[in-house]
Amino acid sequence: MAIQQKLSLMIPGPTPVPEKVLQALSKHPIGHRSKEFQDLVESTTENLKWLHQTQNDVLTITGSGTAAMEAGIINTLSRGDKVICGENGKFGERWVKVAKEFGLEVIKIDSEWGNPLDPEEFKKVLEEDKQKEIKAVILTHSETSTGVINDLETISRYIREHNTALSIIDCVTSLGACNVPVDEWQLDIVASGSQKGYMIPPGLSFISISQKAWEATERSNIPKFYLNLQSYRKSLLSNSNPYTPAVNLVFALDEALKMMREEGLDNIFSRHSKHKLAISNAVKALNLKLFADENYLSPSITAIKTEEMDAEEFRKIIKNNFDILLAGGQDHLKGKIFRVGHLGYVNDRDIITVISAISNVLFDLGKITAKEVGEALVVATKYLEKN
Ligand SMILES: *Cc1c(COP(=O)(O)O)cnc(C)c1O
Numbered sequence: 001m002a003i004q005q006k007l008s009l010m011i012p013g014p015t016p017v018p019e020k021v022l023q024a025l026s027k028h029p030i031g032h033r034s035k036e037f038q039d040l041v042e043s044t045t046e047n048l049k050w051l052h053q054t055q056n057d058v059l060t061i062t063g064s065g066t067a068a069m070e071a072g073i074i075n076t077l078s079r080g081d082k083v084i085c086g087e088n089g090k091f092g093e094r095w096v097k098v099a100k101e102f103g104l105e106v107i108k109i110d111s112e113w114g115n116p117l118d119p120e121e122f123k124k125v126l127e128e129d130k131q132k133e134i135k136a137v138i139l140t141h142s143e144t145s146t147g148v149i150n151d152l153e154t155i156s157r158y159i160r161e162h163n164t165a166l167s168i169i170d171c172v173t174s175l176g177a178c179n180v181p182v183d184e185w186q187l188d189i190v191a192s193g194s195q196k197g198y199m200i201p202p203g204l205s206f207i208s209i210s211q212k213a214w215e216a217t218e219r220s221n222i223p224k225f226y227l228n229l230q231s232y233r234k235s236l237l238s239n240s241n242p243y244t245p246a247v248n249l250v251f252a253l254d255e256a257l258k259m260m261r262e263e264g265l266d267n268i269f270s271r272h273s274k275h276k277l278a279i280s281n282a283v284k285a286l287n288l289k290l291f292a293d294e295n296y297l298s299p300s301i302t303a304i305k306t307e308e309m310d311a312e313e314f315r316k317i318i319k320n321n322f323d324i325l326l327a328g329g330q331d332h333l334k335g336k337i338f339r340v341g342h343l344g345y346v347n348d349r350d351i352i353t354v355i356s357a358i359s360n361v362l363f364d365l366g367k368i369t370a371k372e373v374g375e376a377l378v379v380a381t382k383y384l385e386k387n
Pocket of ligand 1 (some may be wrong): 012065140142172193196
């Protein structure tokens, strides 16, 4: 029996939370209309813009990541609008459901789970839309359910060339893990959530909104109240919120963003990149196969096939023996894959530990030799030494 309180979260959210951020959370709340809180909102807003690499407004909403995505959709579109939804996993599927729920006409561009979306398909559909009926392209940058990163840079270029459609992008597991230059790629709406790359517990979501998207909000006729972004924009002019925000989570956000600024964007991205490479190459040395297309590996989550082993059973052993929580497969992938989250507050030790734990269990089960255990660690070390 493992001792309590040593649980290591290696799932794609909630992610581990630094001590400093936990301490900020445990402070006594303050009034959300106070000058002190306004100062805090001013500081977090500025740092959120830095993280998004944008001059656009970035709003904070109390709610999970889905709230930010839903807000993006219902504030900029109207019933009956035609939208393209990219779908190559569970989250892509969710945005199709949301779009349909609000009466949008969905053109689905999909690809098999584990493969990336094909940018050329977006190009084709957008180019054929001479009447400019397509009002938005909705897609997931890093598809957490499969560990695939989609080529947002190219797709966003095709969206810009269309000139009318807005981009509404789920960057929940890419923002703060790899480069998402909102202004450079001219992304209209970018949604993210606190329990992912931000190193904060769940409860806050973030949305950046371009001028073009604000203009679209004037035309939108989908009903909304709590998620009406114009209310948030108006309040933000005085560094305030329309409703009571999760004050303590904002304390935490302030600390976390300061930590991120201290580390710097390039260092954050290269840390995620080397961790991705260390894990993906180590598991191959352990004779396991990656679920995602190797040229499109997400920076924050690695999905691994277990083939003749039950992935749920494997996860249970890792949890019982090592107190490491891994994620399972969703839907038809349940039992077939497990997923290692390496997003946010993760260091080289976490990576070495999880690779060792996986190796240990495979060795115990007689699936691999001692030589392969050693090779996996050597491979991981090689990637971790970089930078
Ligand atoms: C976690 C996640 C979300 C948000 O989910 P919530 O549970 O609403 O916070 C959205 N998209 C992706 C890709 C995610 O990984």
